[in-house]
Amino acid sequence: xxxxxxxxxxxxxxxxxGVDLSLLIPVLEKYKxxxxxxITILQKAQDLYGYLPIDVLDYVASETGIKPPNVYGVAxxxxxxxxxxxxxxxxxxxxxxxxxxxxxxAIEDAICDELKxxxxxxxxxxxxxxxxxxCLGCCSLSPVMMINGETHAKLTPDKARKILRExxxxxxxxxxxxxxx
Numbered sequence: 595x596x597x598x599x600x601x602x603x604x605x606x607x608x609x610x611x612g613v614d615l616s617l618l619i620p621v622l623e624k625y626k627x628x629x630x631x632x633i634t635i636l637q638k639a640q641d642l643y644g645y646l647p648i649d650v651l652d653y654v655a656s657e658t659g660i661k662p663p664n665v666y667g668v669a670x671x672x673x674x675x676x677x678x679x680x681x682x683x684x685x686x687x688x689x690x691x692x693x694x695x696x697x698x699x700a701i702e703d704a705i706c707d708e709l710k711x712x713x714x715x716x717x718x719x720x721x722x723x724x725x726x727x728x729c730l731g732c733c734s735l736s737p738v739m740m741i742n743g744e745t746h747a748k749l750t751p752d753k754a755r756k757i758l759r760e761x762x763x764x765x766x767x768x769x770x771x772x773x774x775x
Contacts, residue, residue, distance in 0.1 A: 613647045618654070626658045632668055636675060645676040681716045681723040683761055685741050690729035692736040697750075701737050702726065704751035708758050721765060722758070 621638045625631040635658065639650050646669050655662040669675045685705065689698050702713070705724055709717050716723040732738045735747030739754065746757055765771075 613643060613649050615649065615653050617642050618650065618657075622654070622657045632658065632660060632665065633672070636665075636669055640675060645679045648677075679716070679720070681721050682765070683722050683741050685722055685724045685739055686727045686730065687713075687724065687739045688728075688730040688732065688737065689726045690733065690736075692733035693730075693738060696736040698737045700751050701739065701749050701754050704754045705739075705758065708755045721762065 618639055621635055621642075625635050625638075632654075635654055636646060639654065640646055643650060651665050651669055652662060654660070655665040658665075669677065687693075687698065687702055687705065689702075693701075702724075706712050709722050709724065711717055711722070711724055713724055713726045730738055730740055730745070732745060732747065735745065737749045738745060738747045739749060740746070741757070741761065746754070
């Protein structure tokens with residue numbers, strides 16, 4: 595992987611990958627000279643773009659003077675950062691002890707079968723992304739999943755499928771798309 599295209603600091607070129615790097619200018623102006631601010635910069639960048647495209651990591655490196663492998667290392671070390679776009683609906687499925695004991699694996703199987711993805715993947719239509727998480731802190735509601743911050747509790751495989759189908763149907767109504775499933 596070649597970071598920063600082998601060049602030093604430069605004005606952002608929004609045509610590089612379709613990512614408008616100029617959106618980062620205010621963030622970098624505020625934080626680039628503050629020691630220890632790389633995580634904050636990456637968090638703000640992810641808020642702007644939904645994930646951290648490689649061009650963003652390159653630009654952060656060039657503007658902060660932090661070596662590109664170090665920027666990439668931080669972005670890949672912390673699980674809060676994503677290097678790929680996520681779907682419109684982020685499913686966080688709890689796999690903690692209470693959820694596991696109460697059937698989280700059957701819920702995961704139902705989600706994977708319904709959406710034709712596995713943990714960490716996004717559906718072809720970019721509607722859903724599945725992320726298994728260690729704990730959602732809702733043990734008394736287990737098994738549980740959150741979709742875009744909304745908690746769905748006391749799940750069964752059928753209930754999980756129904757929730758996903760309802761979200762897909764509602765999304766299709768809102769966007770005017772024909773049902774594909």
